[in-house]
Amino acid sequence: MEFVTILIKSLIIGGLLGFSAGVGAARMFHAPNTQALGAFRTLGEMNACQGDAASHFSFGLGFFFNAWASAVGAGAFTQDVTHRVVPNWAAAALLYKNKDVSQTIQDPKKMGIAGTIIGMIVVAFLNSTAAAIPEALQVTAVAVLVPAATILIDTVMPIIFWLAAIDAGRRTGFWGTLFGGFAQMIMGNAVPGVVLGILIGKGVDDQGWSRITRIILFAAILLFILSGFFRGFDLELLESFKLSVPDWLDNVHEIIKTE
Amino acid sequence: MEDITEEKRAKSFWFADWAFPLIVGIMSAAIFTGTYMYIQYGVGAFNEVAIVAMLKAGLDGGSYGAAAAFGASFLFARILEGSLVGILDLGGSILTGLGIGIPAILLSVGITAPLNNFPLALLTGGILGLLIGGIIVLIRKFTINQSSSTFGADIMMGAGNSSGRFLGPLIVLSAAQASIPIGIGATVGALIFYKFEKPIAGGAILGAMVLGAIFPVAV
Numbered sequence: 001m002e003f004v005t006i007l008i009k010s011l012i013i014g015g016l017l018g019f020s021a022g023v024g025a026a027r028m029f030h031a032p033n034t035q036a037l038g039a040f041r042t043l044g045e046m047n048a049c050q051g052d053a054a055s056h057f058s059f060g061l062g063f064f065f066n067a068w069a070s071a072v073g074a075g076a077f078t079q080d081v082t083h084r085v086v087p088n089w090a091a092a093a094l095l096y097k098n099k100d101v102s103q104t105i106q107d108p109k110k111m112g113i114a115g116t117i118i119g120m121i122v123v124a125f126l127n128s129t130a131a132a133i134p135e136a137l138q139v140t141a142v143a144v145l146v147p148a149a150t151i152l153i154d155t156v157m158p159i160i161f162w163l164a165a166i167d168a169g170r171r172t173g174f175w176g177t178l179f180g181g182f183a184q185m186i187m188g189n190a191v192p193g194v195v196l197g198i199l200i201g202k203g204v205d206d207q208g209w210s211r212i213t214r215i216i217l218f219a220a221i222l223l224f225i226l227s228g229f230f231r232g233f234d235l236e237l238l239e240s241f242k243l244s245v246p247d248w249l250d251n252v253h254e255i256i257k258t259e
Numbered sequence: 260m261e262d263i264t265e266e267k268r269a270k271s272f273w274f275a276d277w278a279f280p281l282i283v284g285i286m287s288a289a290i291f292t293g294t295y296m297y298i299q300y301g302v303g304a305f306n307e308v309a310i311v312a313m314l315k316a317g318l319d320g321g322s323y324g325a326a327a328a329f330g331a332s333f334l335f336a337r338i339l340e341g342s343l344v345g346i347l348d349l350g351g352s353i354l355t356g357l358g359i360g361i362p363a364i365l366l367s368v369g370i371t372a373p374l375n376n377f378p379l380a381l382l383t384g385g386i387l388g389l390l391i392g393g394i395i396v397l398i399r400k401f402t403i404n405q406s407s408s409t410f411g412a413d414i415m416m417g418a419g420n421s422s423g424r425f426l427g428p429l430i431v432l433s434a435a436q437a438s439i440p441i442g443i444g445a446t447v448g449a450l451i452f453y454k455f456e457k458p459i460a461g462g463a464i465l466g467a468m469v470l471g472a473i474f475p476v477a478v
Contacts, residue, residue: 006300009377013289013296013303016381020286023273024349027282032345035279035399037286039348040412066461073464075302076311077293079350082286108273119289123303130302140441140471141464148426148433149312153325156429157309157422164418172411187328195415199336202411216339216410223335227328 003128010127011120018086018119022111025087029106042083046091046105053095060088064122071130073141074149077123085122090114158190165198172201179220186228196220276399280392283347287388288381290358291373295380298362306354309426314359323367330360338391340412342398348412357387427459434467437476444470 024037025046049055063080070078093114094104104110158180165176176197183193200220203213228234232253238245272278289305296303297311298318304311310329317323334356341347362374373383431449435442448466449459 002300006296006302009292009296010303012381013292016285017289017293017305020282020289021349023282024286024347027274028346030274034274034345035276035342035395036346037279037282037349037353038346039350040346042349043346062457066458069461069464069468070308071302073468074308074311075297075300075304076308077303077305078307079305079354081305082349082354112273127296127300127303131300134472136472136475137468140437140468140476143437143476144430144434144441144445144467144471145308145464146312146315147436148429149309151429151433152309152422152426153313156425160422160425161415161418164414164421168411168414172414183328187332188322188325189329192329192332195336196332198411198414199339202414206410219335223332227324227331231324 003131006131007124007128010124014120014123015116016119017082017123018090018115018117019112020115021082021086021119022090022113022115023108025090025115026106026108026111038087039083042087045084046087049088051095051099051101053092056088056095057092060085060092068126068129071126072137074145075130077126081122081126086115086119087111089118089122093118153189153191158184158194161191161194161198165194165201168198169201169205171205172198175201179224182224186224186231186233193224196223276396279396280389283353283392283395284385284388286349286353287357287391288385290353291362291384291387292377292380294358294362295374295377298374305358307426310355310359314363317363317366323363326359326363327367328360330356330358330363332360334360334391336410336415338394339398340410342395343410344412347395352391353388357384357391361387427463430460430463430467434463437467438471438474440470440474441467441476444468 020037025042027034027036028038028043028046030036031043045059046056049059063078063084067078067081067085070076090111091105091114094110095101098104162176162180165180166173174197176194179193179197179200180190181193183196184190187193200213200217203216207213234249235245235253238249293303293305294314297314304314310326313326313329314323317326333351337348337352337356341352347353365371365373373379427449431442431445434445444466445463446466448462448464448469450462451466452459452462
């Protein structure tokens with residue numbers, strides 16, 4: 001019974017996902033005049049195999065196997081389902097009948113329809129086969145993937161993003177280091193801070209301290225203050241420096257606390 | 260498409276700005292419900308293992324902080340960038356922000372209903388997506404033609420892609436520590452995938468699982 005439930009839910013999710021991924025991808029070819037939903041890497045990769053149904057199909061297939069392994073192992077589909085499998089397979093399906101890219105993969109309507117069908121099949125397949133996998137396999141996958149993913153998130157990603165910020169220029173390096181350090185303390189992971197640092201640093205590099213970059217900086221600081229407060233960072237900070245927590249601050253936290 | 264005139268295009272659903280929030284809403288309904296599927300059935304989250312693992316840490320009784328902060332800041336950065344460059348990055352905004360960050364925030368403050376109920380999950384995702392899409396169209400109205408900056412999107416994407424490359428070797432290392440047969444399976448699997456020019460992470464996982472099925476480990 002659970003199998004049927006999963007299957008039906010997956011068909012609905014897959015259809016919605018496929019439709020919007022197809023339309024969003026086709027609109028990328030008309031950006032920036034038309035606001036699109038996708039990714040630059042998707043656009044680049046689709047351009048790379050443009051016009052050739054077999055290239056689109058096999059490109060998607062490689063990532064489909066990867067997504068399948070990941071879904072079976074850890075229940076996660078990988079971003080490739082939306083970024084690569086659905087757009088490229090929808091493109092391949094349309095190109096099979098008509099080689100003109102402007103009438104196929106650049107047409108949001110046709111890509112939306114093809115994407116809907118492919119999304120339904122892909123999501124239903126991934127969910128139902130992964131749910132039917134024996135437990136011994138899932139135990140292995142978890143024993144292997146969880147430690148690897150933990151190292152990736154806690155150590156490797158912060159360092160890679162940090163080095164990218166430093167390499168991108170003095171300004172991104174400065175803001176990346178500043179926000180990265182604070183993000184590690186406040187949020188427990190430096191990556192979001194480094195990303196914001198790159199955003200601000202590069203924004204200022206490209207257009208100076210304009211209204212937009214000032215708003216971004218203000219919003220970033222606000223984000224830090226709010227998440228610091230909600231995670232009790234202010235209390236921890238005072239205690240770490242051997243200072244006493246004022247009653248009013250404790251009271252404010254008591255009011256906000258939900259648990 | 261070249262023969263379609265600008266006026267015709269602006270009116271057509273398939274190209275219009277007003278259609279954008281709808282498309283984001285549909286996508287968000289699917290992604291948010293994917294996270295619901297993951298919580299209910301252990302499969303169906305539309306993101307990388309590493310990012311889903313952050314949400315898993317919260318679900319297993321730890322803190323939702325990492326997932327919430329990571330997801331929310333990605334969403335924030337992508338909304339700004341998406342409206343400026345004309346392509347909203349699905350991965351950061353919807354998959355990570357709405358699919359991981361927002362559920363983590365909801366769960367951390369004790370709101371569990373949208374993630375326990377299928378129709379409610381679709382509805383919640385859809386409404387949040389409409390909002391995100393709407394915000395982007397609004398920002399676009401005020402900033403388009405004003406800015407030439409991509410706000411370092413290329414740098415972040417480059418870093419994102421290169422950190423993805425680390426996962427393959429990390430899986431082999433972690434498999435080798437789980438047990439000798441699993442380590443051998445992961446190494447051979449990675450080699451086969453490498454030979455066929457596929458991402459080695461996939462081969463390493465499959466290889467580890469094949470040998471792990473024959474020589475199971477206790478966790």
